[in-house]
Amino acid sequence: MPSMANPATPTDFGFHFANSYLQLPAAFYQKQAPSPVKHPTIVVFNQALAKELGLNAAALKNQGAAYLAGNALFAGAEPIAQAYAGHQFGHFTRLGDGRAILLGEHLTPNQQRFDIQLKGAGRTAYSRSGDGRAALGPMLREYLISTAMHALGVPSTLSLAVTTSGEPVYRDVAYPGAILTRVAASHLRVGTFQFAAAEQNPPLLKALADYGIARHFPDSHLHAQPYLALLDAVINRQAQLIAKWMHIGFIHGVMNTDNMSICGETIDYGPCAFINRYHRDAVFSSIDEDGRYAYGNQPPMALWNLTRLAETLLPLIDANQEHAIELARASLENFNNLYGHYWLSGMRKKLGLFNDEIDDQTLAVQLLQLMQNQQADYTQTFLSLTSDAFKPSALYQDVDFQYWLSLWRARLSRQAQSWEDSMQLMQSVNPTLIPRNHLVEDALHAAVYAKDLSAFNALLAAVSQPYTAANALDPYQKAPSASFDQSYKTYCGT
Ligand code: AMP
Ligand code: MG
Numbered sequence: 248m249p250s251m252a253n254p255a256t257p258t259d260f261g262f263h264f265a266n267s268y269l270q271l272p273a274a275f276y277q278k279q280a281p282s283p284v285k286h287p288t289i290v291v292f293n294q295a296l297a298k299e300l301g302l303n304a305a306a307l308k309n310q311g312a313a314y315l316a317g318n319a320l321f322a323g324a325e326p327i328a329q330a331y332a333g334h335q336f337g338h339f340t341r342l343g344d345g346r347a348i349l350l351g352e353h354l355t356p357n358q359q360r361f362d363i364q365l366k367g368a369g370r371t372a373y374s375r376s377g378d379g380r381a382a383l384g385p386m387l388r389e390y391l392i393s394t395a396m397h398a399l400g401v402p403s404t405l406s407l408a409v410t411t412s413g414e415p416v417y418r419d420v421a422y423p424g425a426i427l428t429r430v431a432a433s434h435l436r437v438g439t440f441q442f443a444a445a446e447q448n449p450p451l452l453k454a455l456a457d458y459g460i461a462r463h464f465p466d467s468h469l470h471a472q473p474y475l476a477l478l479d480a481v482i483n484r485q486a487q488l489i490a491k492w493m494h495i496g497f498i499h500g501v502m503n504t505d506n507m508s509i510c511g512e513t514i515d516y517g518p519c520a521f522i523n524r525y526h527r528d529a530v531f532s533s534i535d536e537d538g539r540y541a542y543g544n545q546p547p548m549a550l551w552n553l554t555r556l557a558e559t560l561l562p563l564i565d566a567n568q569e570h571a572i573e574l575a576r577a578s579l580e581n582f583n584n585l586y587g588h589y590w591l592s593g594m595r596k597k598l599g600l601f602n603d604e605i606d607d608q609t610l611a612v613q614l615l616q617l618m619q620n621q622q623a624d625y626t627q628t629f630l631s632l633t634s635d636a637f638k639p640s641a642l643y644q645d646v647d648f649q650y651w652l653s654l655w656r657a658r659l660s661r662q663a664q665s666w667e668d669s670m671q672l673m674q675s676v677n678p679t680l681i682p683r684n685h686l687v688e689d690a691l692h693a694a695v696y697a698k699d700l701s702a703f704n705a706l707l708a709a710v711s712q713p714y715t716a717a718n719a720l721d722p723y724q725k726a727p728s729a730s731f732d733q734s735y736k737t738y739c740g741t
Pocket of ligand 2 (some may be wrong): 505506515
């Protein structure tokens with residue numbers, strides 16, 4: 248174990264890099280070392296994740312700052328910026344890692360492969376007019392929300408550390424700069440396939456598709472139609488992912504095709520938010536003026552993005568374009584069935600239902616409609632059902648809701664499982680707390696403006712255990728005042 252007297256060497260941190268992305272044709276990346284920063288300091292470190300990855304957590308935390316800021320390179324790192332493209336709010340653009348640098352792929356002791364990326368590590372060939380840097384607030388925000396999503400059971404990229412740079416970054420005003428160490432199953436995006444297709448060089452596309460299959464969906468190669476199987480697998484993962492977002496009330500906020508990972512992890516926490524009072528049209532992002540990525544629009548937007556993926560794969564699916572379109576269309580048409588299936592089975596659990604009845608969908612939809620009518624808090628409504636304890640509220644006083652409750656109780660009594668079994672099932676899927684937008688903002692404000700991380704760390708600890716029974720008065724559970732949602736805005740934070 249290195250001590251302060253013996254500075255850590257690049258091999259001391261426990262990384263085992265095996266960088267398969269470099270086997271792809273050179274068009275897919277640019278070699279690019281991170282740009283050093285003045286004074287790297289680790290401000291948050293994910294000890295549990297470091298251990299899960301088989302890393303030397305103590306060495307990283309105590310002596311890893313220079314490495315996590317990109318001033319020094321871990322043994323085996325071969326830094327690159329990845330090329331990609333993407334539809335941003337419906338408009339096609341060539342993009343690429345403009346401020347993120349992939350150090351390489353770390354193999355854990357049980358041979359799991361993870362991308363280790365530094366976000367905010369300096370300019371790259373894809374930076375356009377950007378500075379390649381990131382501000383502390385948005386990096387802490389990604390750290391916090393990704394950790395919460397993981398704890399909530401939603402597939403997500405993970406965050407190993409936030410390291411301040413000791414340098415300002417200039418946005419509307421100057422902010423402290425920071426680098427996030429992001430850990431992901433991969434950074435293969437729908438936009439990576441769009442990049443390959445836009446190059447109009449068929450071997451590039453095939454190399455990428457084969458790589459995606461080998462890395463995430465190896466069974467697809469056994470299929471008579473491996474590239475159609477790849478499309479089906481991505482569709483299935485996204486249907487599952489979006490259903491999970493809907494179940495916990497998560498709004499991604501910027502579901503551009505470059506922010507959709509083919510392995511089905513939530514990626515790029517920019518203007519994301521959680522709904523408080525239930526509304527299908529809820530949207531908080533300052534740049535999403537038309538509500539393209541509103542809460543209730545996420546399933547059709549996922550399908551829109553998957554359609555862009557399918558378009559790129561057509562030449563690989565069949566040489567006959569008509570036939571390829573026919574096959575891809577059938578796969579895409581299945582998205583709504585898959586999504587509907589995942590959504591309803593998750594809602595059944597949220598309502599404590601073990602078996603299937605034909606009217607379950609209606610029961611769930613009616614509850615959401617009642618919440619919307621009465622501006623009820625989404626998380627708290629399910630929590631009240633879970634404990635069968637309703638505070639006096641507009642929803643509870645609504646006669647239609649009382650009628651709904653009687654239908655729900657009758658439905659519970661028609662299944663073999665006991666009331667207690669139902670409550671246990673509900674407790675396992677209905678979070679006691681989510682990262683409430685107002686609490687997130689308060690914590691970030693104190694961290695950025697007062698250099699005080701105590702609120703951030705306390706909130707982080709709370710959202711890391713979202714299914715633990717908590718006191719109903721727990722401040723982390725409280726919904727904000729009604730006026731908060733009306734004025735709340737999130738920003739992309741670039
Ligand atoms: P995002 O909205 O974070 O998904 O980013 C969209 C694109 O803008 C990606 O290609 C990013 O790499 C790029 N980008 C975002 N912020 C910066 C920055 N500060 N400097 C350079 N490129 C950036
Ligand atoms: Mg992005």
